[in-house]
Amino acid sequence: MQRFALDPVRDLLLIVDPQPTFMELCPDELPVPGAEAVIPVVNRILAGPIARAVVTQDWHDPAHLSFASQHPGKRPYEEVALPYGAQTLWPDHGVRATPGAAVHPALDQAKVVLVLRKGYRRSIDSYSGFRENDRATGTGLAEWLRAVGVTRLFITGITRPYCIDYSAADAAELGFDTFVVEDACSRLGADAALDESRRRLESLGVRFIGSAALLPT
Numbered sequence: 338m339q340r341f342a343l344d345p346v347r348d349l350l351l352i353v354d355p356q357p358t359f360m361e362l363c364p365d366e367l368p369v370p371g372a373e374a375v376i377p378v379v380n381r382i383l384a385g386p387i388a389r390a391v392v393t394q395d396w397h398d399p400a401h402l403s404f405a406s407q408h409p410g411k412r413p414y415e416e417v418a419l420p421y422g423a424q425t426l427w428p429d430h431g432v433r434a435t436p437g438a439a440v441h442p443a444l445d446q447a448k449v450v451l452v453l454r455k456g457y458r459r460s461i462d463s464y465s466g467f468r469e470n471d472r473a474t475g476t477g478l479a480e481w482l483r484a485v486g487v488t489r490l491f492i493t494g495i496t497r498p499y500c501i502d503y504s505a506a507d508a509a510e511l512g513f514d515t516f517v518v519e520d521a522c523s524r525l526g527a528d529a530a531l532d533e534s535r536r537r538l539e540s541l542g543v544r545f546i547g548s549a550a551l552l553p554t
């Protein structure tokens with residue numbers, strides 16, 4: 338198995354949305370099966386040679402337009418047309434400054450040097466940590482990473498094939514050497530959709546690895 342010689346400047350762990358709102362801890366929000374089990378895997382990586390990490394955090398307006406509750410007659414997982422295109426509707430989740438939106442308290446934040454909040458504009462969702470769902474509004478993350486010398490990203494967190502896969506696709510398109518750490522990512526939905534998303538990411542140059550590749554030999 339390939340193990341990576343990690344550089345303290347060039348390499349960075351991206352931890353996507355490690356928030357209770359996506360866990361069984363918050364059954365009335367947007368629980369993703371198995372999401373909480375990602376935290377100890379990420380903590381093991383953080384205890385290894387990786388030097389720096391960034392956390393993204395879903396941070397929605399209470400009346401966010403990605404919430405089904407804002408669209409009378411619509412239910413979660415239906416789609417609506419927003420000015421920027423089709424948007425899947427979700428249960429209310431990640432509402433700013435609520436307990437569910439916090440960074441999970443068990444995450445080891447010692448190496449986390451930036452927490453980037455996304456999705457805070459009421460009218461635009463943001464799956465990706467790099468670009469909002471209108472595909473035009475940047476979050477500033479790419480510029481920040483370049484400013485501090487990062488060229489290679491290892492992506493973990495919650496959840497494929499949404500916020501993780503959108504972030505990975507954008508990272509690759511923006512020129513970062515991009516890896517998805519499969520066993521450090523939760524999964525939502527059918528295997529076929531996850532496989533199709535993986536193939537698309539691989540066509541963009543994203544590679545899939547196991548977390549052991551980031552740990553000491």
Ligand SMILES: [Zn+2]
Nearest residue numbers: 395397431456
């Ligand atoms: Zn969200």
